[in-house]
Amino acid sequence: MSDFIVVIPSRYGSTRLPGKPLREIRGKTMMQRVHESAMASGAIDVVIATDDIRIRGVAEGFGAKVCMTSRSHESGTERIAEVSQQLGWADEQVVVNLQGDEPMMPPALIAECAGLLDDGIADIATLASPLEHFRDWQDPNVVKVVTDREGRALYFSRASIPFARDTSGRDVIKRTALQHHGIYAYRCAALRRFVAAGSCEIEQLERLEQLRALWLGMHIRVGIASQRPGPGVDTEENLRTVSKMLEVRE
Numbered sequence: 001m002s003d004f005i006v007v008i009p010s011r012y013g014s015t016r017l018p019g020k021p022l023r024e025i026r027g028k029t030m031m032q033r034v035h036e037s038a039m040a041s042g043a044i045d046v047v048i049a050t051d052d053i054r055i056r057g058v059a060e061g062f063g064a065k066v067c068m069t070s071r072s073h074e075s076g077t078e079r080i081a082e083v084s085q086q087l088g089w090a091d092e093q094v095v096v097n098l099q100g101d102e103p104m105m106p107p108a109l110i111a112e113c114a115g116l117l118d119d120g121i122a123d124i125a126t127l128a129s130p131l132e133h134f135r136d137w138q139d140p141n142v143v144k145v146v147t148d149r150e151g152r153a154l155y156f157s158r159a160s161i162p163f164a165r166d167t168s169g170r171d172v173i174k175r176t177a178l179q180h181h182g183i184y185a186y187r188c189a190a191l192r193r194f195v196a197a198g199s200c201e202i203e204q205l206e207r208l209e210q211l212r213a214l215w216l217g218m219h220i221r222v223g224i225a226s227q228r229p230g231p232g233v234d235t236e237e238n239l240r241t242v243s244k245m246l247e248v249r250e
Contacts, residue, residue, distance in 0.1 A: 001111070001114070001115045001118055002094050002114070002115075002117065002118055003044045003094070004042075004043055004044065004094040004095065004096055004111075004114035004185065005043055005044060005045045005046070005047065005089070005093065005094070005095050005096070006038040006041060006043040006045070006046045006047070006095075006098050006110060007046075007047045007048075007049050007079075007080045007083055007095055007096070007097060007098070008031070008034055008035060008038060008046070008047070008048045008049065008098050008099070008100050009049045009075075009076030009077075009079040009080055009097065009099070009100060010031055010048055010049065010050045010052075010055050010059075010100040011050060011051065011052065011055075011076075011079075011100075012050075012052040012054060012055055014234075016234055016235050017233065017234060017235060017236065017238075017239070020100070020101060020233065021050075021055055021058075021100050021101075022058055023233075023239060025103060025239065025242055025243050025246060026243055026246050026247065026250065029058060030100070030101065030103050030233060031048065031055065031058065031059060031064075031100055032058075032059075032062050032064075033103035034098060034099075034100055034101075034102060034103050034105070035048065035059070035062070035064050037098070037102075037103070037105050037106070037107050037110065038096075038098055038107070038110060040107035041096075041107040041108070041110035041111050042107075042110075042111050043096070043110070043111075043114075045065070046064070046065065047065050047066070047067050047083055047087075048064050048065065048066045048067070048100075049066075049067050049069050049076075049079045049080060049082070049083045050066065050067075050068065050069065051069050051070060051071045051079075056068060067083045067086060067087065069082045069083060069086075070082060075209055076097060076099060076100075077097060077184075077191070077194065077195060077209060078195050080095060080097055080191065081191050081192055081194075081195040084188045084191060084192070090188065091187065091188050091189035091192075092187055092188070092189070093187065093188045094117055094185055094186070094187055095185065095186055095187075095188060095191060096110055096113055096114050096183065096184070096185045097183065097184040097185070097186070098110060098183060099182050099183070099232065101232045101233045101234060102182070102183070102229065102233075103230075103242060103246075104229055104230020104231060104232075104242060104245065104246075105229045105230070106227055106229060108226060108227070109127060109181075109183065109225055109226070109227065110183065112127065112223060112225065112226060113125055113127050113183050113184070113185045113223065114185045116185060116223045117185055117186075117187060117221070119221075121219060121221070122152075122219045122220065122221035123186070123187070123190035123193075123213065123218040123219045124184055124185070124186050124190055124194075124210075124213055124218060124219070124220045124221070125184065125185040125186075125220070125221045125222075125223065126145075126153075126180065126181070126183060126184050126185070126210070126220060126221075126222055126223070127180075127181045127222070127223050127224070127225040128145050128178035128179055128180045128181060128222050128223075128224065128225065129178060129179050129181065129224065129225050129228050130174065130178060130179070130224075131144075131173070131174065131178070131179050132179070132228075134170060134174075136179060137160050137173055137177055138160050140158040140159070141158070142158075142179055143157070143158060143179070143180040143182075143208060144156065144157055144158075144160070144161050144177050144178065144179065144180065145177075145178050145179075145180045145222055146161055146162055146176060146178070147178070147222045151221055151222050151223065152219055152220065152221060152222070153210075153214065153220035153222050155211075155214065156180055156206070156208050156210050156211060156214075157206060157208070158206055158207075158208070160177075161177060162176055162177065178224075180210075180222075181225060182232065183229075184210070190218065193216070193218075194212060194213055194216070194218070197212060197216055199212060200212050200215040200216075202214075202215060203215070230242065230245055231245075
C-alpha cells in the first residue's frame with residue numbers, strides 16, 4: 001500500500017456547535033481524539049490544518065503537527081490543498097481528508113480509504129456502508145451514494161436515490177443505496193485540480209462538495225467500509241451520544 005498522509009482540517013467557527021474542535025469528550029478535546037485515530041492508522045504523517053491560534057495552541061500542546069492556513073477557505077478541502085502546497089507534496093502523494101468532527105472514525109477505515117487509490121485508476125476514494133434503516137433512505141441528513149458495478153460513484157444525493165416507483169423496490173434499495181461516510185483520499189494532483197475548478201451548480205444545490213468531482217468527470221471509487229464508523233459531531237446531542245458510546249467502550 002502507498003504511503004499516505006492524513007490532514008485534519010479544523011476550524012473554530014461552527015453555527016451549531018461553536019468551538020467544536022476544542023469541545024471535550026471524556027477528558028480529551030474532540031480534536032485530540034480525531035488526531036489519535038489518525039496516528040493509529042499507519043499514516044506516515046498527520047497534520048492539523050487550521051486558521052485559528054486557539055486550535056494551534058491546544059494541538060501543539062498534545063504534540064500534534066500544525067499547519068496554519070488562510071482564513072478565506074470555504075471548505076476543508078481547500079485548506080488541505082493549501083497544506084499540500086505549503087509542504088511541497090508531490091502530485092502522486094496520497095492524502096486523506098479526515099474531518100475534525102469524526103472522533104469515532106476507526107483507524108482501520110482511514111487506511112482502507114487510502115488503500116483504494118492503489119489501483120492507480122481512481123482520482124478520489126471514499127467509503128460507504130449499506131443503509132441501516134429504510135427511513136435513512138428518506139432522510140435528507142443521510143447522504144446516499146449509488147455506484148456502478150465496479151464501485152465507481154454514479155451520484156451522491158440527500159434525496160432518496162435510487163428512486164423506487166413502487167413499494168416492491170425496497171429490496172432493491174437495500175442492495176443499491178449506500179450511506180456515504182465523509183472521509184476522502186486523493187492524490188495531490190487530483191486534489192489541486194478539484195480545488196482549482198471552483199464550485200458547480202449541482203454542488204451548490206445539494207450542498208455536497210463531492211458532486212464537483214463528478215461534474216469534472218473525475219473517478220470516485222467507493223469502498224464498502226469493513227465496519228460502520230461511529231457518528232460525527234455537529235450538535236450538542238451528537239456530543240452527548242458520542243460521550244456515552246465512549247464511556248461504554250472505555
